[in-house]
Amino acid sequence: MKKTIWPLTVALSVAALSAVWLLAADRVSIGAGRGAAVDPAIPQAAWEVKAYAAPTAAGINEADKAVFAREREDVVDTIQRLYEALFLRPDALDKTVRATMTDAASKVLAASRIGLHDEVEDVRTTTRFLKVGIQVDDGLRAAAVVRVQANALRRSSPITVWHRAQLWLEKENGRWQVVAFDAEQGRLP
Amino acid sequence: MKRRVLALLALVGIVSAVAPLATAPVSSSPLLVGRVHARYQPTDGKVFVAIIGSDAREGNPDNVNADALHIAGINTETMKGGILNFPRDSWVTIPGYGSGRINEALHAGGPELVAQTLESVTGIRIDYWVMVGFEDFRNIVSALGGVEMDIPQDVYDPVGSGANLKAGVQHLQAHEALSYVRARKPFPDGDITRTTHQADFLLALLSKLRRQVEYSPTSLFRWTATTRRFARFDLSASEMFRLGVLASQVSPRDVGNVTVPVSYGMVGAASVVFISPEAKEIYERFEENGSL
Numbered sequence: 001m002k003k004t005i006w007p008l009t010v011a012l013s014v015a016a017l018s019a020v021w022l023l024a025a026d027r028v029s030i031g032a033g034r035g036a037a038v039d040p041a042i043p044q045a046a047w048e049v050k051a052y053a054a055p056t057a058a059g060i061n062e063a064d065k066a067v068f069a070r071e072r073e074d075v076v077d078t079i080q081r082l083y084e085a086l087f088l089r090p091d092a093l094d095k096t097v098r099a100t101m102t103d104a105a106s107k108v109l110a111a112s113r114i115g116l117h118d119e120v121e122d123v124r125t126t127t128r129f130l131k132v133g134i135q136v137d138d139g140l141r142a143a144a145v146v147r148v149q150a151n152a153l154r155r156s157s158p159i160t161v162w163h164r165a166q167l168w169l170e171k172e173n174g175r176w177q178v179v180a181f182d183a184e185q186g187r188l189p
Numbered sequence: 190m191k192r193r194v195l196a197l198l199a200l201v202g203i204v205s206a207v208a209p210l211a212t213a214p215v216s217s218s219p220l221l222v223g224r225v226h227a228r229y230q231p232t233d234g235k236v237f238v239a240i241i242g243s244d245a246r247e248g249n250p251d252n253v254n255a256d257a258l259h260i261a262g263i264n265t266e267t268m269k270g271g272i273l274n275f276p277r278d279s280w281v282t283i284p285g286y287g288s289g290r291i292n293e294a295l296h297a298g299g300p301e302l303v304a305q306t307l308e309s310v311t312g313i314r315i316d317y318w319v320m321v322g323f324e325d326f327r328n329i330v331s332a333l334g335g336v337e338m339d340i341p342q343d344v345y346d347p348v349g350s351g352a353n354l355k356a357g358v359q360h361l362q363a364h365e366a367l368s369y370v371r372a373r374k375p376f377p378d379g380d381i382t383r384t385t386h387q388a389d390f391l392l393a394l395l396s397k398l399r400r401q402v403e404y405s406p407t408s409l410f411r412w413t414a415t416t417r418r419f420a421r422f423d424l425s426a427s428e429m430f431r432l433g434v435l436a437s438q439v440s441p442r443d444v445g446n447v448t449v450p451v452s453y454g455m456v457g458a459a460s461v462v463f464i465s466p467e468a469k470e471i472y473e474r475f476e477e478n479g480s481l
Contacts, residue, residue, distance in 0.1 A: 054407040056414050133407030136439060137414065141430050143406035166406045168434050180434050 007103055038088040038123045044162040049076055054133035054143070064136035071139045071176075075132055075169060078176040079144055087113035087123060087163075101178040114183050116152065116161065123152040142169040142176070160188040234265040235479035236272045236435070239304040240272075242370070242387065243295060245322035253271060253322075255292040257370065257387045260307055260315065263439055264479030269392045269419060270439050271481025272391060273311070273471065274384040274448040280461040281310050290461060299383070310464070311472040317432075321366060325419040332415040342468035344371040381448060381462075388446040395441050402437035409433050445481030 038044075053060050053068040060068075079098050085096035093115070097106045116123055125148060132144035148163040165183035169176050242257025256274040277292035283306050288296050294306040304318040321329070330336060339358045346352040350371035354361075361369060370390050376382035400409040413429050449471065451462040475481055 045307070052407075054410040056410070058418075133410065134403075135407075135414075135430075138426065140426070143409060145406060166402075168406065168409075168430075170430070176446045179431065182438065 011106050025185050037091050038121075038187070042122060042124050043126045044088065047080060047128045047130060050131040051076055053136040056135075056137050060136060066132055067136045067139035069132050071142075071171070074171075075134055075142045075144075075176050076130065078133065078169065078178075079130055079146065079167060082178065083128070083146060083148060087125060087148060090116065100176075105178050105180060109181070112183070114163070114165075114185055117154075120152045120159070120161075123150050125150045140171045143167070144169065162186055162188060235262060236265065236317075236432075237313055237315045237479075238319060239247070239260045239300070239301050239307050239315045240391065241295065241300055241318060241320040242326070243320055243322045253295055255303055257384065258291060258303065258307070259388060259391070260311065260313060260475070261391070261480075262313075262324065262475055262479045263435060265435065267478075267480065268439055268443065269478070269480035270444040271475055271479070272388040272444060272446050273475055273481060274388050274446070275307070275383055276311075276380045276448070276451055277463075278380060278461045278463050279310075279317065279449070279451065279464050280454070280456055281306060281464070284309050288456075290459075311476070313472060313476045326370075327363040327367050328419045329415055330361075330366045332418070333394075333397065334392045335360050335362045336366055336390065336397055338363070338366075340369070341404040344369060344372050344375055346375045349374045381451065385446060385448050388448075392441040392444060392446060395436060395439065395444065398433075398437050399440065402434075409437055412445075443480070446479045 026041060040141075049066075051072050053064055056064065081096055082100040085093045089096070097109060101109060127147060127149040129147040130144060132142055135141040144167040146163070146165045150161050150163075152159055152161065163183065163185040166180055167178050168180045170179050171177075196301065204449060211221040238261045240259040240261055241255050243253045244256045245253040254277070256277055258277060258279075260273045260275075261270065262273075263270040275291055277290065279291040280288060281291045283289050283291070283294045283297060283302065285302075285404060286294070290296075291303075291310070294303045298305075300318045300320045304315045307313070308315050337358065337360050340354050340355050340356050344352045344354045344450040346368070350368040350373075352365070352368035352372040354365060354376070368385045370383070372386070373383040398409075398412060401412075409430070413426070413433050416429065419424070449468045452465055454461055454463050471481070
């Protein structure tokens with residue numbers, strides 16, 4: 001059994017390493033950048049949103065449902081605004097990040113290259129998916145999964161970018177903010 | 190090309206803006222979570238937590254000692270960690286009380302004194318303590334649906350912990366998990382092996398948390414709700430949430446499980462263990478790196 005798996009493992013490892021090397025060799029300019037807003041005439045994928053009340057140990061009662069109904073729109077709007085800025089409104093990125101993330105989280109985002117770079121233009125999102133659960137016992141915390149895929153032009157060459165993230169949010173002083181995130185982003189071959 | 194950004198350093202702030210710790214009685218709540226220092230302001234991205242398992246149970250609610258003593262650390266920059274285990278009979282200086290077994294600190298001064306004793310022994314500044322008694326250990330593990338563990342050897346302890354487990358990977362129900370972390374008599378070095386097994390259990394729990402949060406981040410709410418349901422704690426819900434996020438992002442493979450080296454001895458008629466001088470290097474490494 002081991003003899004069968006061993007060469008396959010080596011082959012897959014080499015392939016994976018090669019892929020990493022090839023991709024690294026062509027470092028695409030993906031990342032938080034600045035630039036003009038994407039032309040509103042370009043059609044964008046509609047958000048597919050799944051929002052739900054995260055079950056508590058005691059289940060979900062009417063009061064929990066009311067909390068969920070109250071917070072749902074704000075949580076979804078916070079995340080959508082952030083992603084609108086990351087992918088389509090680089091001109092509004094700083095302001096939006098300040099409004100939707102804590103200072104500490106926004107510093108990490110600023111140091112990253114998450115989002116789209118200013119060398120990228122004509123961005124057309126093809127997937128925008130958001131699944132968010134709101135902790136309803138006090139309505140102050142939420143966790144979300146976001147997936148975005150977009151086509152764009154970089155130096156006149158077409159590229160496709162994928163992005164997926166987990167976000168954790170808290171509501172403080174009446175405002176939802178991302179307190180932590182785990183994001184991955186890459187370019188499809 | 191693929192980039193991954195983990196914004197967890199942000200979470201260290203979690204732990205900074207907080208109200209002073211209210212002293213909680215030891216016996217009234219089997220699981221307690223609290224802060225050791227009222228003003229915790231980490232500057233180097235490391236968090237240390239004292240984990241205390243008390244023998245509080247029905248019929249023995251007050252005269253409690255610590256059967257499990259660990260310091261868990263996470264370095265939020267490297268996302269590596271460690272669990273440092275202390276045999277309960279370790280002979281140490283308990284601040285304000287003189288020399289004694291380390292597990293006596295709980296009865297003498299509650300979880301805060303246990304944490305202070307661990308600080309005094311190791312030189313590591315401990316930010317939080319967590320304490321669990323028998324019943325709520327069972328309740329928590331049960332509410333989380335049990336834990337999958339790889340048991341390294343058969344454990345048969347019908348008289349003591351009641352453990353009757355075969356070696357190998359298995360799903361432990363709550364009562365089995367409790368018997369496993371309590372069992373010491375089947376092992377030649379008793380509590381030394383037990384304390385290592387306790388850390389193994391914590392790592393199995395961490396593994397489950399990580400898997401569930403990776404699959405669905407909102408599952409973290411179930412974990413925090415479970416803790417809150419069975420606990421009286423002095424941390425805010427926000428702190429618990431952010432600590433939970435932090436813990437869920439650490440791979441158990443990056444968490445070392447180390448038991449302090451000891452030698453056996455006697456103090457008067459009491460059988461104790463003496464922490465070896467070599468432990469100092471472990472403490473320094475743990476304090477420096479936040480991991481083992």
